[in-house]
Every structure is written in C-alpha cells, then in structure tokens.
Amino acid sequence: MRISVHLNLPREVxxxxxxxxxxxxxxxxxxxxxxxxxxxxxxxxxxxxNVVNHARGADAIEVSLDVAEDHCAIDVADNGAGFDAETVGxxxxxxxxxxxxxxxxxxxxxxxxxxxxxxxxxxxFEKSFAATR
Numbered sequence: 419m420r421i422s423v424h425l426n427l428p429r430e431v432x433x434x435x436x437x438x439x440x441x442x443x444x445x446x447x448x449x450x451x452x453x454x455x456x457x458x459x460x461x462x463x464x465x466x467x468n469v470v471n472h473a474r475g476a477d478a479i480e481v482s483l484d485v486a487e488d489h490c491a492i493d494v495a496d497n498g499a500g501f502d503a504e505t506v507g508x509x510x511x512x513x514x515x516x517x518x519x520x521x522x523x524x525x526x527x528x529x530x531x532x533x534x535x536x537x538x539x540x541x542x543f544e545k546s547f548a549a550t551r
Contacts, residue, residue: 419448420485422482424480426479427479434466437466437483440483441459444485450490450547451547454545457545458492458545461521461522461525461543464521465492468519469539472501473499474499475498475499475536476498476499479495479496480495480497481494488546488548489545490544491542491544492543492544493540495539496539497537498538499536500535500536500538519541522541526545527543527544528544529541530543
C-alpha cells in the first residue's frame with residue numbers, strides 16, 4: 419500500500435502546519451517510528467518555510483508526498499524567481515537564519531535541489547525507515 423498526495427497550497431504561513439499534519443497522518447497509517455516521522459516533519463516544515471520566506475514572486479507551494487511502509491519521498495516546489503543552489507551556504511554562526519537546507523540535508527536522504535530563474539524551485543528529499551506494527 420502507498421499514500422500519494424499532491425497539494426497546491428497558498429504561499430502563506432498557515433499552509434505549513436496543515437501540510438505537516440497531513441504528513442503525520444500518512445506516516446501514522448504505516449506505524450512509522452516517531453523519531454523518523456519527526457525528522458521528516460521538520461524537513462518538510464523547513465522546505466515549506468523556505469518557500470514562504472524566500473520564494474520571491476511565488477504565489478503557491480506545491481507539495482507531493484509519497485508515503486509507503488518503508489520509505490517516504492517529498493517534493494516541495496514553487497513558481498518563484500528561483501535561486502542559485504550552489505551559493506547557498508551553511509547556517510549562520512550566530513543567528514537563526516540559514517538552517518533550513520542544512521536541516522533538510524541532515525534529517526533526510528537523497529536531497530536534490532533544482533532552481534530555474536523565473537520558473538521556480540523544487541527540493542526533493544526522502545527517508546527510508548522500518549515500520550513498526
């Protein structure tokens with residue numbers, strides 16, 4: 419069994435907890451370990467928050483969730499101005515900013531980013547886990 423959902427949400431702060439709750443519900447169907455689930459929730463939250471805070475010109479957040487018993491794949495996309503993925507550095511040493519992509523990479527697997535000027539950006543990430551029953 420697999421749960422696949424594609425969402426097109428407004429680019430606003432209230433969209434972030436809504437998609438996070440949907441992921442949590444999908445993971446609970448498969449009895450995914452809470453720690454693995456929380457890692458994915460944080461990564462998804464960071465990816466969506468990046469769109470809300472940084473996707474100049476975007477009007478929506480597109481989220482695709484593909485959840486199965488042993489694996490989850492997530493895509494978060496926007497139709498904004500894009501960014502240069504090569505210039506994105508690590509987190510600021512003495513600040514709260516710049517941790518989003520760093521956290522996504524630390525908490526998930528197979529992270530890929532693609533951005534095209536004036537056409538938007540997409541980040542893909544996955545996590546493998548063992549379901550508990």
